[in-house]
Amino acid sequence: MHLKNLQLNQFKNYKQAKLELSSEINCFVGINGSGKTNLLDAIHYLCLTKSALNAQDSQNILHDQEFFTVFGEFNLDFKTLEIRCVVESGKKKQLIQNGKSIEKMSEHIGLLPVVMIAPDDTLLIKDGSEERRRFFDNMLCQLDKTYLESLVRYQHFLKQRNALLKQFADTNRVNKPLLEPFDREIIQLSIQIAKAREQFLEEYKPLLLDHYADISGQQEDISIQYDSDCLVADFEGNFLQNQPKDLILKRTTMGIHKDDFIFEIDNYPIKKFGSQGQQKSFVIALKLAQFEIFFAHKETKPILLLDDIFDKLDDLRIEKLMKLVANHKFGQLFITDARPERSKSILQEIDSNAKFFMVDSGVVSVWDQ
Numbered sequence: 001m002h003l004k005n006l007q008l009n010q011f012k013n014y015k016q017a018k019l020e021l022s023s024e025i026n027c028f029v030g031i032n033g034s035g036k037t038n039l040l041d042a043i044h045y046l047c048l049t050k051s052a053l054n055a056q057d058s059q060n061i062l063h064d065q066e067f068f069t070v071f072g073e074f075n076l077d078f079k080t081l082e083i084r085c086v087v088e089s090g091k092k093k094q095l096i097q098n099g100k101s102i103e104k105m106s107e108h109i110g111l112l113p114v115v116m117i118a119p120d121d122t123l124l125i126k127d128g129s130e131e132r133r134r135f136f137d138n139m140l141c142q143l144d145k146t147y148l149e150s151l152v153r154y155q156h157f158l159k160q161r162n163a164l165l166k167q168f169a170d171t172n173r174v175n176k177p178l179l180e181p182f183d184r185e186i187i188q189l190s191i192q193i194a195k196a197r198e199q200f201l202e203e204y205k206p207l208l209l210d211h212y213a214d215i216s217g218q219q220e221d222i223s224i225q226y227d228s229d230c231l232v233a234d235f236e237g238n239f240l241q242n243q244p245k246d247l248i249l250k251r252t253t254m255g256i257h258k259d260d261f262i263f264e265i266d267n268y269p270i271k272k273f274g275s276q277g278q279q280k281s282f283v284i285a286l287k288l289a290q291f292e293i294f295f296a297h298k299e300t301k302p303i304l305l306l307d308d309i310f311d312k313l314d315d316l317r318i319e320k321l322m323k324l325v326a327n328h329k330f331g332q333l334f335i336t337d338a339r340p341e342r343s344k345s346i347l348q349e350i351d352s353n354a355k356f357f358m359v360d361s362g363v364v365s366v367w368d369q
């Protein structure tokens, strides 16, 4: 699978742009703030119908405009697949596959696997549990439609239950039977989703360990502990017992939306005790394991987006990553770099056909010097 071309219209700092891409290495060069990462984000939109950076779709429209369009032609199993994503302020996002409008975004997710590595982004480790749940959910959703559908339903019921709890508090009247159908769904879906998360980790963990050892060059004992209340024998009883607390706090305090994934090195949380280097290696290993698991399940190499790796990683980690690129471990690759000469000398050595684009304040052109 690869993206053949990309067209942007009023997307972030691009008024208009059109790029013919290489099926292997593509590199976007240009000064800081010129719009290199925005190109990666446009590709992310085509694959997953959303930004990797900004959850609010309308904030990705060029300032003072009403809509944006991102369009791309993919080569998928030797067939062309045209994807257009349109976001217009105040309207429902549109996704069009080969001219046909897709009703549910979930129909599209998983079709075009993508992995983004932004080494600066150690938020996955440092931030709260929501970041980590999002990472694992994103992966599971791309791999498993049933998981995606269950998660969407869960979020729907959770929102409804929380609205009811708030309504009870606002009106000072509690009507417990009204909660029952929501309790039932949330309990059942929590158990199902937690089991899927646990099972997924069994497959994912060994890949993570291998990649961590490889990228860090160290033999440290790393692990992920899945921290969930939903797998205990009497989760249902616990959930129902928790109702008085939920009524006071006006929100649902148990369920898979409270789960966490604890990353550890030598049995200590990496969040608190890991060095910066260990944290960076861990994030890259998480993403490389993601790449591998997608490849194993989808039998196609995901598109890989590498944001700013040459600036943010030390030489050893860059060398390890580039070795993987040189060994054709990856399929189509998009890399950003603020220093054109540096990326050119590194990448051309690996692939003499690597394609370079110069980005300058939202204007992009082929750079072939």
Ligand SMILES: Nc1ncnc2c1ncn2[C@@H]1O[C@H](COP(=O)(O)OP(=O)(O)OP(=O)(O)O)[C@@H](O)[C@H]1O
Residues within 6 Å of the ligand: 011, 012, 013, 014, 030, 031, 032, 033, 034, 035, 036, 037, 038, 039, 059, 060, 061, 062, 063, 308, 336, 338
């Ligand atoms: N909705 C928008 N409308 C107009 N411009 C936007 C919008 N969203 C972001 N930008 C602009 O996009 C630019 C940032 O682009 P991007 O993050 O792609 O830069 P970059 O080249 O990757 O920079 P760096 O090398 O620092 O990572 C900023 O100038 C920002 O103001």
